[in-house]
Amino acid sequence: MKSHLDCIPCFIRHALQAARFVSDDVAIHEQVVREVLRVVAAMDLGNPPPQMGQYIQRTIRRLTGSEDPYRSVKQQFNQYLLDRLDEFREQVRRSDDPLDTAVRLAIAGNVIDFGPYNNVDESLVDNAILKAFSTQLPTSAIQELREAAQQAGDILFLADNAGEIVFDRLLIEQLPKEKITVAVKGGPALNDVLMEDAEMVGLCELVAVIDNGTDAPGTVLELCSDEFRKRFQAADMIISKGQANYETLSDEPADIFFLLMAKCDVVARDIGCKTGDYIVCRSRNKEAKAA
Amino acid sequence: MKSHLDCIPCFIRHALQAARFVSDDVAIHEQVVREVLRVVAAMDLGNPPPQMGQYIQRTIRRLTGSEDPYRSVKQQFNQYLLDRLDEFREQVRRSDDPLDTAVRLAIAGNVIDFGPYNNVDESLVDNAILKAFSTQLPTSAIQELREAAQQAGDILFLADNAGEIVFDRLLIEQLPKEKITVAVKGGPALNDVLMEDAEMVGLCELVAVIDNGTDAPGTVLELCSDEFRKRFQAADMIISKGQANYETLSDEPADIFFLLMAKCDVVARDIGCKTGDYIVCRSRNKEAKAA
Numbered sequence: 113m114k115s116h117l118d119c120i121p122c123f124i125r126h127a128l129q130a131a132r133f134v135s136d137d138v139a140i141h142e143q144v145v146r147e148v149l150r151v152v153a154a155m156d157l158g159n160p161p162p163q164m165g166q167y168i169q170r171t172i173r174r175l176t177g178s179e180d181p182y183r184s185v186k187q188q189f190n191q192y193l194l195d196r197l198d199e200f201r202e203q204v205r206r207s208d209d210p211l212d213t214a215v216r217l218a219i220a221g222n223v224i225d226f227g228p229y230n231n232v233d234e235s236l237v238d239n240a241i242l243k244a245f246s247t248q249l250p251t252s253a254i255q256e257l258r259e260a261a262q263q264a265g266d267i268l269f270l271a272d273n274a275g276e277i278v279f280d281r282l283l284i285e286q287l288p289k290e291k292i293t294v295a296v297k298g299g300p301a302l303n304d305v306l307m308e309d310a311e312m313v314g315l316c317e318l319v320a321v322i323d324n325g326t327d328a329p330g331t332v333l334e335l336c337s338d339e340f341r342k343r344f345q346a347a348d349m350i351i352s353k354g355q356a357n358y359e360t361l362s363d364e365p366a367d368i369f370f371l372l373m374a375k376c377d378v379v380a381r382d383i384g385c386k387t388g389d390y391i392v393c394r395s396r397n398k399e400a401k402a403a
Numbered sequence: 404m405k406s407h408l409d410c411i412p413c414f415i416r417h418a419l420q421a422a423r424f425v426s427d428d429v430a431i432h433e434q435v436v437r438e439v440l441r442v443v444a445a446m447d448l449g450n451p452p453p454q455m456g457q458y459i460q461r462t463i464r465r466l467t468g469s470e471d472p473y474r475s476v477k478q479q480f481n482q483y484l485l486d487r488l489d490e491f492r493e494q495v496r497r498s499d500d501p502l503d504t505a506v507r508l509a510i511a512g513n514v515i516d517f518g519p520y521n522n523v524d525e526s527l528v529d530n531a532i533l534k535a536f537s538t539q540l541p542t543s544a545i546q547e548l549r550e551a552a553q554q555a556g557d558i559l560f561l562a563d564n565a566g567e568i569v570f571d572r573l574l575i576e577q578l579p580k581e582k583i584t585v586a587v588k589g590g591p592a593l594n595d596v597l598m599e600d601a602e603m604v605g606l607c608e609l610v611a612v613i614d615n616g617t618d619a620p621g622t623v624l625e626l627c628s629d630e631f632r633k634r635f636q637a638a639d640m641i642i643s644k645g646q647a648n649y650e651t652l653s654d655e656p657a658d659i660f661f662l663l664m665a666k667c668d669v670v671a672r673d674i675g676c677k678t679g680d681y682i683v684c685r686s687r688n689k690e691a692k693a694a
Contacts, residue, residue: 120419142448149444
């Protein structure tokens, strides 16, 4: 998905809010905003929005000297949901369709996103979990996901945010986990999952976990490591979590199942849904890969 | 009032929305946004926000070749409220306190503002009029306005938007109109009132009308004509309509009565009210002029 003119005010808002999240120094806030304005003025709108997110986050890290400004909130949300893991696992186990329930929770967890949202707190997460059980999800898409996972030899699972990863673990427990490799980011990208988060929530004991070699949000293939790209090309099923992965992969010729919450109007318009909707959709380009 | 870092995403949003309002050409939208990004990157935050509004509007006029892109909506809203002038005049006349009622309507009319709002329509205006009668206004402020107008020898009334000017006429009818001079903009500034609008709503037959010599929204004194500045300095009471006039004059050492709807968080914070509030307040700097 390309960047849209409507993304531009949002880049600037994000830069300011992220700078404020990381630092109390107004001079740094101003410096970040001015640098981002200059870069956005010349940006290639052909790039997906998360690529600007990478630039903004790098600028903030450089100016504040903070190596991973979101580390503590990542740990906080991992712990918040780890403390409730047994409760949710029981909810999945007792439900009529455990895979469907696990998918719903995994999408609800996608609300823990410091990109589009500035004030992420536990009540936001709790409300998203409540909504997960009342929202409409296409039964056919869950069925397609189930069948594709059964048939696939090799599944690549692209993780998104910390906290959310606890629900991803529950979802992976409902899938043929011996076929699954989870990919995390290669460097700090907002509150996206790093290897240390995968370890914290016990994912590394369950499945193979690799990193994608970059600190860009989403999955910008040309910025990923050669090793990751090979792994991506080799997979015969990809499960992609979250909005940034959708933004960066929606035009890829690959068979991808996107699980996300649509968190802004530009993405909602691209998908053809409403902002806030819980989305399970299969890549429009799956034929392209088969061809 | 200085510009705030929170104004910056809003400048970019405004530039994009105004470009779309004026032109259907996506290439022009992009050109406007990129030019504004470059200028905002280097802007002096000491300037009030409407000064950037002037730059944005000039850029749009230059790139589209449209001399006054808001002319038709200005005429539309003038006519919409002119058609209901008798009804509102009767409402003012029959009320317990005609000046209070006229002030409320004059603030309601301030909603017709294509700066902070993109979708201004007749239902927005109707709702603002309904709210005018239920909202709290400080009785003491109306009383102060009444007394100051009685005592003043010379009142300068700074108009704001087209449409709104019809309600300003009703307010002026409740004041000692022989002392009043109304100031309009010297050139196209969004949907702000020009001399032709004052003529259209019959204001020129009622009071003296002058222009301020500039196309900047609000009243940026250093951009106004010498003649207007002298008039501003000579007035012993100033009635300032609208948010942009507040933004550009709130730090002036002058005795100013501000009548406005607070339409964004930055201005609401500066005033100490909530966004959407109807405001009647006297300049904090009136002593500065007396001193």
